[in-house]
Amino acid sequence: MGHSAGEEQGLSTITGVGERVELRAGSAYAQIGTVGAVLCALRVDGVDLTEPLAPDVAPPPFCSGIALAPWPNRVRKGRWVLDGQVQQLDITEPSRGGALHGLLEFAEYEVRERTDASLTLGATIHPQHGWPFLLDTWVRFELADDGLTVTHGARNLSPRRAPFAAGTHPYLRIGAVDVADLVLTVPADEYLEVDEALDPVAWHPVSEGTDLRAGVRVGELALDTAFRGLRPADGVTATLTAPDGARLEVWQDADWRYLQVFTTPIFPRAGGVGTAVAIEPMTAPPDALNSGDDLVWLEPEQSYEGRWGLRFHPAHPAG
Amino acid sequence: MPSPLGDIVHLHTAHASADIAPLAAALIGLEVDGVELAERTPATRIPSHGHGIVLAPWPNRVRDARWTHEGVVQQLDVTDPSRNTAIHGLLRNTAYRILERSENAVTLGATIHPQHGWPFLVDTRVRYTLADDGLTATHTAHNLGAVAAPWAVGSHPYLRVGDTPVEELTLEVRGGERYLVLDEKLLPTGEADVEPGGPNDLSVPRGLGALDLNLAYAGVATGPSGTAILTAPDGTRTVLWQDEAFAWLQVFTPRDFPHVASDGSETPSLAVALEPMSAAPDALNSGQGLAWLQPGNAWEASWGIRLERNKD
Numbered sequence: 001m002g003h004s005a006g007e008e009q010g011l012s013t014i015t016g017v018g019e020r021v022e023l024r025a026g027s028a029y030a031q032i033g034t035v036g037a038v039l040c041a042l043r044v045d046g047v048d049l050t051e052p053l054a055p056d057v058a059p060p061p062f063c064s065g066i067a068l069a070p071w072p073n074r075v076r077k078g079r080w081v082l083d084g085q086v087q088q089l090d091i092t093e094p095s096r097g098g099a100l101h102g103l104l105e106f107a108e109y110e111v112r113e114r115t116d117a118s119l120t121l122g123a124t125i126h127p128q129h130g131w132p133f134l135l136d137t138w139v140r141f142e143l144a145d146d147g148l149t150v151t152h153g154a155r156n157l158s159p160r161r162a163p164f165a166a167g168t169h170p171y172l173r174i175g176a177v178d179v180a181d182l183v184l185t186v187p188a189d190e191y192l193e194v195d196e197a198l199d200p201v202a203w204h205p206v207s208e209g210t211d212l213r214a215g216v217r218v219g220e221l222a223l224d225t226a227f228r229g230l231r232p233a234d235g236v237t238a239t240l241t242a243p244d245g246a247r248l249e250v251w252q253d254a255d256w257r258y259l260q261v262f263t264t265p266i267f268p269r270a271g272g273v274g275t276a277v278a279i280e281p282m283t284a285p286p287d288a289l290n291s292g293d294d295l296v297w298l299e300p301e302q303s304y305e306g307r308w309g310l311r312f313h314p315a316h317p318a319g
Numbered sequence: 320m321p322s323p324l325g326d327i328v329h330l331h332t333a334h335a336s337a338d339i340a341p342l343a344a345a346l347i348g349l350e351v352d353g354v355e356l357a358e359r360t361p362a363t364r365i366p367s368h369g370h371g372i373v374l375a376p377w378p379n380r381v382r383d384a385r386w387t388h389e390g391v392v393q394q395l396d397v398t399d400p401s402r403n404t405a406i407h408g409l410l411r412n413t414a415y416r417i418l419e420r421s422e423n424a425v426t427l428g429a430t431i432h433p434q435h436g437w438p439f440l441v442d443t444r445v446r447y448t449l450a451d452d453g454l455t456a457t458h459t460a461h462n463l464g465a466v467a468a469p470w471a472v473g474s475h476p477y478l479r480v481g482d483t484p485v486e487e488l489t490l491e492v493r494g495g496e497r498y499l500v501l502d503e504k505l506l507p508t509g510e511a512d513v514e515p516g517g518p519n520d521l522s523v524p525r526g527l528g529a530l531d532l533n534l535a536y537a538g539v540a541t542g543p544s545g546t547a548i549l550t551a552p553d554g555t556r557t558v559l560w561q562d563e564a565f566a567w568l569q570v571f572t573p574r575d576f577p578h579v580a581s582d583g584s585e586t587p588s589l590a591v592a593l594e595p596m597s598a599a600p601d602a603l604n605s606g607q608g609l610a611w612l613q614p615g616n617a618w619e620a621s622w623g624i625r626l627e628r629n630k631d
Contacts, residue, residue, distance in 0.1 A: 016433045016440050016464075035432045056465070058433040058440070078400065091397035092435065094384060106434040107413070126342050127323045127365050128412045129398065134323045157321045300320075 016058020018108050025117040026145040034109045037121045037139040039065035039170055042148055044312045049147070049248055051171040051267065051276055059106065061268050062278070063169045066105055067139050069152065070125060072167025073226070073260060073286035074098040076199045078130065080289040089130030096197045101169070103131060109139070117143045124157075133162035135298075147249075147311040152283075156298035164296045164304055165284035167260070171267065171276045172250070172310070174242045180219030180275040185239040186212035186259060189229030192285060198224060200287050212261075215241065218277050223261045226286050230257060236311075238279045246315040250279050252308040257294060258282040281308040322362040325414045328425045334451040341414040344427045344445040346371035346476055349454055351626040354481040356453065356557045358590055359579045367577050368592070369475040372411050375443055375458070376431055378473025379535070379569060379600035380404040382506045384436070386603040388469075393603075395436030402504045407475070409437065415445070423449040430463070439468035441612070453558075453625030460619075462612035470610040470618055471598035473569070477576060477590045478559065478624065480551040485578075485589045486528035491548045492521035492568060495536030499599060507600050510537060521570070524550060527591055532570045535600050539568045546622075547593045554629040561595045564620030566608060569594035595622040 017033030020040055024030075031041040033053070038060055040053040053060050060066060078089040078099035089099040109121035118141060125135040133156065140151040152166040173179050191210040193201040206213070210225060218240075230237050235251035237259050252259070260280035267276030283306055284294040296304050325341030338348040340360070347360035347370075360366045384395040384405035395405035415427035426446040433440055441464070446457040462468045480488055498519055499507040513520050519534060527549075539546045545558040546568055561568070569592070576590030597620060598608030610618055 018430070018432065059435075088400055091400050094394055094397050103412070106409075106432050108430060108432065124325075124414060126325075126412055126414065134321065158323075159320055 015055060017053065017060065019111070020055070021111065021114065021119050023117050023119060023141060023143040025143040028143050028145055028147070030141060030143045030148055032119055032121070032141055034111065034121060036060070036066035036105050036107065037109050037123070038067070039141075042310065044146060045314065047175040047312065047314070048173055049310055049312055051173060051269070054270065062171070062264060062276070063101060063105070064171050064278075066101070066169050067152065068101045068167035068169060068282070069104055069137050069165070070131070070135060070154065070163065071102050071165045071289055072280065072282040072284065074100050074199060075289050076197070076287050080130070082132070087130040087132070098197060098199065099130070103128070104137070112138065133158045133160070135162055135164065146313075147309060149307055149309040151305055151307045153303060153305040154298065155303040156300055159300055161300065162298050163289060164298055165282070165288050165294070166306065167280055167282035168308060169278055169280050170310070171278045172240055172248055173276070174240060174246050174248050177242045178275070179277055180217065181243055182218050182277070183215040183241045184212055184218050184221065184261070184277065185215040185241070186227055186237065186261065187231045187233070188212065188227035188259065189231065190227065192226040192228070194286070198286075200285065200291070203228065218263060219275060221261075221263045223263050225261055226282070227259045227261065228257055228285065230259060237281065242315065244315040247313040249311045249313070250281065250308065251311065252281040253306045256281050256283050256306055256308060258285050323365050324360070324362060327362060328417065328420060330423050330425060330447065330449040332423050332449055332451050335449050335453065337447065337449050337454050339425055339427070339447050341417065341427065343372035343411045343413065344415045344429070345373070346447070346454070346456070346474070349624060351451070351453055354555065354626055355479055356624050356626060358477040358479060358576065361579060361583075368477065368573055368590070369407060369411070370477050370592075372407065372475050373445055373458070374407045374473035374475060374594075374596070375410055375471070376437070376441060376460070376469065377408050377471045377598065377603055378594065378596040380406050380504070380506055381603050382504070382601050386436070388438070393436040393438070404504065404506070405436070409434065410443070418444065433464075439466070440464035441468050441470065453623055455621055455623040457619060457621040459617060460612060461617040462614055465614055467611045467613050469603060470612050471596070471602050471608060473594050473596035474622065475592055475594050476624070477592045478549055478557050479590075480549050480555050480557045482581070483551040485591055486526075487552055488527050488591075489524035489550045490521055490527050490530065490570070490591060491524040491550070492536055492539060492570065493546055494538055494540030495521065495568060497537045499535040499537060501534070505533060505600075507535070507605070524548070527572065527589065530572050532572050534570055535596070536568045536570065537599065538566055541565065546595070549591070556627040558625050558627055559593050559595065559622065560625070561622040562620040564597050565595040565622050567596040567599055569596055569600070
């Protein structure tokens with residue numbers, strides 16, 4: 001598919017995902033929208049590494065590229081308990097009755113710092129239904145020749161301790177290769193069984209259909225599945241490999257112990273729908289506000305930062 | 320500690336002062352000649368009972384958080400799960416940007432981006448201008464998208480007349496001979512005439528202590544002379560006025576509003592929300608009062624609050 005990013009077309013100040021900020025580092029290019037801190041495009045040497053978001057499309061289809069905070073994935077029935085009190089969040093996925101992907105999906109972040117190759121966006125989460133905390137949050141993007149590093153941070157501005165978790169929702173690809181033909185490798189030992197509302201039931205050892213340790217063609221997968229028990233080499237928690245040997249690696253900090261993989265055959269692109277794969281590093285599992293698993297509890301004034309990134313290895317390195 | 324309301328803007332004139340929060344562009348306090356015309360929200364928490372917040376791009380509820388646009392069902396987030404509705408628009412958790420500010424006026428802005436159930440791009444502004452006798456709120460909307468966008472706006476102030484307990488005030492609503500009949504989810508099922516002398520008749524001043532209302536009045540009187548008047552026993556009045564564009568008024572009388580006394584103490588009390596609205600509850604479904612902004616087009620209208628006293 002053709003490049004849909006705006007460097008050729010000129011950008012209006014405000015689009016459906018806010019201002020689109022362009023980053024450049026050598027042959028690498030990234031474009032970030034201020035609404036949802038959304039990664040709209042990432043390319044190295046002209047090779048698309050994410051599904052690009054067309055200038056006139058908003059909101060991003062299938063949550064493509066957005067930052068997930070203060071929780072990734074779902075909160076069962078949008079309800080959790082804090083100090084014995086039931087907290088009812090807004091229901092942001094009415095079809096399944098839950099609260100999906102945090103509170104910032106449609107929030108306009110402010111630009112806090114910007115260079116040719118880096119951008120820091122900030123958004124304050126105010127106390128609201130089911131969420132009685134004031135948090136400052138930020139997302140920092142740093143572009144390099146071979147990929148992107150993304151840092152998610154939060155600082156508790158409340159007089160009481162506050163929970164925090166983060167995640168991200170990029171759909172990955174390697175240029176024009178049909179995503180169905182990419183091989184996905186995830187060094188994870190366990191996957192999360194979910195019910196019909198996609199809420200957690202139990203963790204199990206990976207088996208056929210969920211065992212991605214030796215690599216499986218994306219076209220053979222049907223997943224909306226969280227993984228844990230990651231055994232990354234050099235921090236790499238997922239790899240997409242093209243038939244020609246080009247590789248796109250996903251890495252995450254050691255305390256980002258979870259990865260959600262979502263495959264869909266109906267991702268909308270300019271030329272029609274097709275297979276896409278979201279590979280979502282997360283600090284905490286689905287429904288962490290209820291399980292408490294790996295939820296970060298921030299004391300007043302305390303901060304958290306964690307990182308993930310993408311790194312591209314072309315099939316035939318230049319030189 | 321930073322305020323959960325954002326950096327509060329204090330406006331003043333020789334005789335009046337007002338406090339505005341970036342969060343939901345909320346009016347959190349208003350005083351004229353030492354008389355408080357609105358309930359006060361302390362800086363330590365977000366507005367209780369929606370006090371003073373701006374309701375955009377729709378006021379009140381959308382039934383089942385769902386509406387249909389050009390044949391396509393639009394599913395909004397359910398922001399009132401107990402009634403399965405989408406209440407009070409999309410900006411109540413948004414800190415507006417401060418666009419312009421002087422001693423007695425502030426303009427706040429927030430862009431509403433395409434999202435669940437609302438595929439439009441609209442830039443919105445609220446300008447609060449304080450005068451010696453009260454406050455004017457001017458709402459604007461500007462369609463930045465490529466398709467026509469629906470627009471409605473309201474505001475949710477709880478008003479008072481100084482220290483007088485709200486039970487001792489009378490309330491008059493001018494015009495408003497019709498009201499919207501509500502079902503158990505507080506959604507309109509039709510319109511009815513206000514029965515003269517009946518429980519919903521506010522055409523003559525009624526003691527608030529005896530009222531129990533959560534009701535939208537249609538076709539209320541607009542213009543500078545006033546839409547709703549709260550009167551204290553000594554004749555001091557808080558007058559709410561609305562532009563023609565604000566043809567609806569919601570009256571809500573909760574008895575558990577945390578009233579903040581002058582010493583800072585809080586007591587659950589009767590309070591009265593007088594909510595100017597440019598459209599009826601569930602307007603995304605009924606179309607009642609809904610404005611449609613063509614691409615590039617803008618909308619503007621005002622309402623305000625002022626103090627009146629009897630001449631000696």
